[in-house]
Amino acid sequence: MSALDVYRDDGALARLLGGAVRPGRPAWLGPPLLTAVAAVPLLAVVFSPSPSMPLLGAAVCGFVVLAGGAGAGQRNGRLDWVVPPLLRAVEYTVLLRLAALAGGTALPVCFGALAALAFHHYDVVYRLRHQGVPPPLWVQFGGGGWETRLLAVYGLAALGLLVPGLAVIASVLGVVFVAESVASWRRFSQVRRAARYEDEEDEE
Helix, strand or coil: CCHHHHHHCCCCHHHHHHHHHHHHCCCCCCHHHHHHHHHHHHHHHHCCCCCCCHHHHHHHHHHHHHHHHHCCCCCCCCCHHHHHHHHHHHHHHHHHHHHHHHHCHHHHHHHHHHHHHHHHHHHHHHHHHHHHCCCCCHHHHHCCHHHHHHHHHHHHHHHCCEEEEEHHHHEEEEEHHHHEEEEEHHHHHHHHHHHHHHHHHHEE
């Protein structure tokens, strides 16, 4: 699995979609174009003066997951680097827009969920850069992936359960991401100290 695959933060659903579409996908229809096409209707709904979220929002979220997930595990060339930030923008924008529409305490709770996600996404970048390994698969799948979280949050909003749902998501993901990250960095630090100690002994 390449670094770009890890940065995408795909869940099981996106990977299944990517595997199903890959054999018959035209060469020119790569992940950058698929993700950009997915983002267009989402932005149209988000910035509409009076978005019709119940039906139109469901259709848009479904389309985003299908089009964005279809690019999972695939390569198209030098523009592949734009896919992870586009996916982050899609997920964060949907969370913020749904929270803004819900009003009340939804925005503060949404901030907590975004903080947990941002921590995870930054941790992935620096873990690959310094440790050279991605988070374990159980963390990637346990976090749901961007597509599962997108569908879950929209479903909660449609049922009128956005605030308690986001509170649960923020709490669970925050604990899982932070606890696993702290454990990983502690192990990495111990290994580095042990290696440095052995080097010093060899020099003596």
